[in-house]
Amino acid sequence: MSANEPILPQGAGYGVVVGIGLFFSAFMVCLTAIQARYTGFSPKNSEEFNSASRSVKPGLIASGIVSAWTWAATLLQSSAVAYKDGISGPWWYGAGATVQVLLFAQLAAKLKLNAPHAHTWLEIVAARWGTFAHLVFMFFGLATNIIVSSMLILGGSATVTALTGMHTIAACFLIPLGVAIYVVVGGMRATLLCDYTHTTVLFAIIFVFVFTVYATSEKIGSFSAMHALLAKASADQPVPGNAQGSYLTMRSKNGLIFGVINVIGNFATVFQDQAYWQRAIASRPATCVKAYLLGGLAWFAIPFMFSTTLGLAAVALRGDPDMRVLSPEDVSAGLPASAAAAAILGKPGAAALLIVLFLAVTSATSAELIAVSSILTYDVYKKYFNPTATEDQILKVSHAMVALFAIVMGLLGLIFFYIGISMGWLYEFMGVVLGSAVVPIAMCITWKKANKWGCISGAIAGFCVGVIAWLVTTSALNEGSLTVTTTGGDLEMLAGNLASIGVGGIVTVVTSLIWPDNFDFESTRAINKPSHEKAPPQGPPSMDDTESEKKRGSTDVSLEPVSADDAAAEEERELDPVALNKSFNIAAWASVVLTLVMLIIIPLPLFFAQTVYGVGGLTAWVVIGMIWAFCSAISVVLYPLYESREALSVIGRGVIKDIFAKGSGKFTHPHSESTV
Numbered sequence: 001m002s003a004n005e006p007i008l009p010q011g012a013g014y015g016v017v018v019g020i021g022l023f024f025s026a027f028m029v030c031l032t033a034i035q036a037r038y039t040g041f042s043p044k045n046s047e048e049f050n051s052a053s054r055s056v057k058p059g060l061i062a063s064g065i066v067s068a069w070t071w072a073a074t075l076l077q078s079s080a081v082a083y084k085d086g087i088s089g090p091w092w093y094g095a096g097a098t099v100q101v102l103l104f105a106q107l108a109a110k111l112k113l114n115a116p117h118a119h120t121w122l123e124i125v126a127a128r129w130g131t132f133a134h135l136v137f138m139f140f141g142l143a144t145n146i147i148v149s150s151m152l153i154l155g156g157s158a159t160v161t162a163l164t165g166m167h168t169i170a171a172c173f174l175i176p177l178g179v180a181i182y183v184v185v186g187g188m189r190a191t192l193l194c195d196y197t198h199t200t201v202l203f204a205i206i207f208v209f210v211f212t213v214y215a216t217s218e219k220i221g222s223f224s225a226m227h228a229l230l231a232k233a234s235a236d237q238p239v240p241g242n243a244q245g246s247y248l249t250m251r252s253k254n255g256l257i258f259g260v261i262n263v264i265g266n267f268a269t270v271f272q273d274q275a276y277w278q279r280a281i282a283s284r285p286a287t288c289v290k291a292y293l294l295g296g297l298a299w300f301a302i303p304f305m306f307s308t309t310l311g312l313a314a315v316a317l318r319g320d321p322d323m324r325v326l327s328p329e330d331v332s333a334g335l336p337a338s339a340a341a342a343a344i345l346g347k348p349g350a351a352a353l354l355i356v357l358f359l360a361v362t363s364a365t366s367a368e369l370i371a372v373s374s375i376l377t378y379d380v381y382k383k384y385f386n387p388t389a390t391e392d393q394i395l396k397v398s399h400a401m402v403a404l405f406a407i408v409m410g411l412l413g414l415i416f417f418y419i420g421i422s423m424g425w426l427y428e429f430m431g432v433v434l435g436s437a438v439v440p441i442a443m444c445i446t447w448k449k450a451n452k453w454g455c456i457s458g459a460i461a462g463f464c465v466g467v468i469a470w471l472v473t474t475s476a477l478n479e480g481s482l483t484v485t486t487t488g489g490d491l492e493m494l495a496g497n498l499a500s501i502g503v504g505g506i507v508t509v510v511t512s513l514i515w516p517d518n519f520d521f522e523s524t525r526a527i528n529k530p531s532h533e534k535a536p537p538q539g540p541p542s543m544d545d546t547e548s549e550k551k552r553g554s555t556d557v558s559l560e561p562v563s564a565d566d567a568a569a570e571e572e573r574e575l576d577p578v579a580l581n582k583s584f585n586i587a588a589w590a591s592v593v594l595t596l597v598m599l600i601i602i603p604l605p606l607f608f609a610q611t612v613y614g615v616g617g618l619t620a621w622v623v624i625g626m627i628w629a630f631c632s633a634i635s636v637v638l639y640p641l642y643e644s645r646e647a648l649s650v651i652g653r654g655v656i657k658d659i660f661a662k663g664s665g666k667f668t669h670p671h672s673e674s675t676v
Helices: 011-036 047-054 058-069 070-084 088-114 121-129 131-164 168-216 223-236 251-272 274-282 285-316 326-332 336-384 391-418 423-446 453-479 490-514 541-552 564-576 577-601 603-611 615-643 645-662
Strands: none
Touching: 011 131, 011 168, 011 336, 011 645, 047 453, 058 088, 058 168, 058 274, 058 336, 058 615, 070 088, 070 131, 070 251, 070 285, 070 326, 070 336, 070 423, 088 121, 088 251, 088 274, 088 285, 088 423, 088 603, 121 131, 121 274, 121 336, 121 391, 121 423, 121 453, 131 168, 131 251, 131 336, 131 391, 131 423, 131 453, 168 223, 168 285, 168 336, 168 391, 168 615, 223 615, 251 423, 251 490, 274 285, 274 336, 285 336, 285 577, 285 615, 326 336, 326 423, 336 391, 423 453, 423 490, 423 541, 423 603, 453 490, 577 603, 615 645
16 A cells, blocks of 8 residues: 555544544533533533633643644644754744743733623623724634634544545534534533543543654654654755754744744734633633643643654654655645654554544634634624523524534635645634734733724734735745745745734734723623622531631632532632732733743744754753653643542532432532522
């Protein structure tokens, strides 16, 4: 069999896409049943469906962030960049997409302070700046979801087709439809629990690839062998713009250009993607900053180690009879990772990559489905069509919007595939059209002086200038030729990305300094605010209540309320302005320092040193990545289990009661209050 033919049978593709999709649907049904019977949270409640009653603890939120931020591009594009630019690619991909999550911790803190009951970030825009601003920024929000979703489907379908021969049309539609089933069944909390299982499997398979490539593989199997193969590849095909043409250096001009594009584009897809706001909304106020800092740092290890392993292995195995010959189109489609996995481990490697990719695509797809459903439900249906919508109506519309956007995702993937747009092209393009709204949105949530018309003008002007700069640069560098290939060049995309975010930010800040607003955020704090507070339970406290209060007063904030009513009361207790301002200051200092470390202090000295690493340097590079990956796995796989030990104990006791005394395990509120 030729290395360029699918290594797995077509049935394997359908088996993974349909079979695993149905498995997680069944798993979600079970989780939902357990949740409804043994806890006080019901997914039939719209608040629980869309925001998990705003009571999720930091470990599970961090795991959800890791899962939602692990796109097809995280695994495929990072490996493609490593394949093109060498070891600088994994660093610039990982660091360039980590800092946005770290900096988002500041917005998460401000969200809890300035709009604690909002369902979407667009509700905040509408409350502060009115309908026109709401519609303008809704364009950017939905455009973000459309581009992200298209990348997920394009990357996923391209790899499934390359590995199994499954038809692209089938892959484009079956991937999102399978996910839609379990999202509709379970809602936000169950989706986070599925995200946790995805993240667990993802780390397990990454460790399999890492130890196979660097320890046991007959084709590579050691750091010295990898170094020798990369050095040979550098001699055979020197990398343009790299020090000595080597893959083993951080001195990579194209790597640095990609890093800048990556930073700008991912600011847009984090700050404007409802999926990240959704997790901030679902988190407990006292721990939302911790969740985002933990999630951001944990996520870095995934693209860094995955691409340092399979991206570099694809370079090292060039010319190997089992290695697929990769064209520039294959690289843009993100196929180096799948080619390396199949060459190193054969069919088991291809199957493992297919599973890990499918889990990455489905977890990120579930985040996008819930995000778009929330926007269409609260910012379109409730705001413009039925302001007095009941909870049942909101829940029905939420379900319908999940199903609708799943179909739209399939259509988008199909359209881009047939017009020749790849995942890699979209990945670099997203900052051109989305970057202009980053600063206006951040200012809306955090800065009382942000001028309404300055922010709107900045977003629109930046969009127009970004597109113009991108097209003009393409025309100038390619003798007037405007094609998919020429418009996708690094310098062309860099010009559009810089113009978009730069003009948007400058117009926003300058106009706000000249004509400052003086907004007090009272109208945003009033969004969806409960009309009355629930009275605390009457009567003397029990021993359990006393213990619970002692624990709440301690530094341990990992305890979870046992019902939706308790969650609401706990949220009100944690919405302390002094504590939230302190959280914001911690987030600001931590995120800024970590951003400087990851984008300047570590990579730039290595870039200017022009060092080409020997065996020892490569060994240190990979071992540090391995240690980081192990720490990440502990923080988002083991830590959530530890912090949920009480909830797991309650569920376990309920199950045991049902086994030995049928019907006695059902959850009852400690204070005999009715639950929703």
